[in-house]
Amino acid sequence: MSNALNQKDKAWSGRFSEPVSELVQRYTASVTFDQRLALFDIQGSLAHAGMLASVGLLSAKDLADIQKGMAQIQQEIESGQFQWSIALEDVHLNIEKRLTDLIGDAGKRLHTARSRNDQVATDIRLWLRATIDEIRKALAQVRLALINQAEQHTQTIMPGFTHLQVAQPISFGHHLLAYAAMFARDDERLVDARKRVNRLPLGAAALAGSSFPIDREMVAKTLGFEGVCENSLDAVSDRDFAIEFTHTASLIMMHISRLSEELILWMTSRYGFVVLPDRFCTGSSIMPQKKNPDVPELARGKTGRVYGHLMGLLTLMKGQPLAYNKDNQEDKEPLFDTADTVLDTLRAFAEMIEGMQPQPKAMRQAALEGYATATDLADYLVKKGLPFRDAHEAVAHAVRAAVEKKCGLEDLSLEDLKAFSPLVEADVHQVLTLEGSLNARNHLGGTAPEQVKAQAQKARAALPKL
């Protein structure tokens, strides 16, 4: 990147008697990172120019020159030939300067009725709108992978946990669909946030609007915005839409992190519930036996940096008086990093979940070990007429006896069980099986395989067609 530029070439140099120091130039420039907005900047400029021409503020010839110049600039940027300059501060001034070099005065007329303040707010919104659409796609792939696995494993039984202690047997598919439900809500939040992103700031100019007869609705329409920001001060100054997005991104990462934590546990030899494909794991440089779940661990770790960006953006906004302040230039790096982190994470997870190999034998063994059907025994006694609290007490004694005998509840004989309640009859053993326990929970939202299958179908139907 070059920083060679005559001070007089700066867009605002007229007011100044000495050049900015090199340090200040570097400190205040954003082009190293906001060049990422370049194509959106061009898109916004073309819409603005089209509107200027339509209301008579730009000649047809000037508009044609601007369109031609921008096409060339876009080509230069896409092919990597564009010469970015730190001295030109940001993406907007870099492009404008090049346009003027290419087409002369028409390039200088483009900035009529516009300021970088409404220009940058427009660029970010255009970028974020496209980014949200990308993230929704990646999120849908993760949901799809979870649903596919869940459908294969409606009948696979694992121990469900509370307090990380074996609680009740559940379908592995049911467990996976819990995450599909979380991600479905995240998608709703993205759709909702997108509505507020999708509004046009352009026309607010520096802060107060423009003295020219501009047509903001026309620009909004050209750019596919659902409406315009109706207060010019608000349009250039607030970044709440970016914070909302980062908040939703934080929730996505929070859900990913919980799933990661489980995958990491499940990968240990103590659990052995799943095997992750080798391409998502790494080895140890010293311990030859190791296969580490690096991708879930990193995702858990990266969740922290996305939370950090949310805090950063909230803090960036909180002290700013109206309207635009240069502080807002600091919104980009956290936003970009949030989007990159979430997208990479979701893409990796979609593939990893698709390739995950569940281990039904190990899950079943673990479910058999923790007295997971004790609640079923209590429910059985309740159905025979015992009040639940008394049933709970009777079963607690049965569990203690089984613990002492180092066996499962289902291994106790009918006689043994009868000793805890005379209501126990020969049909009790069916209740104590893992399958019996699952099948009994056959209602909307329950873990019975039939319900899990229906749940998976609904989740699949709810996937966006992107």
Ligand code: ARG
């Ligand atoms: N690079 C600036 C930003 O990212 C563009 C807007 C600058 N406006 C200004 N008046 N200095 O926010």
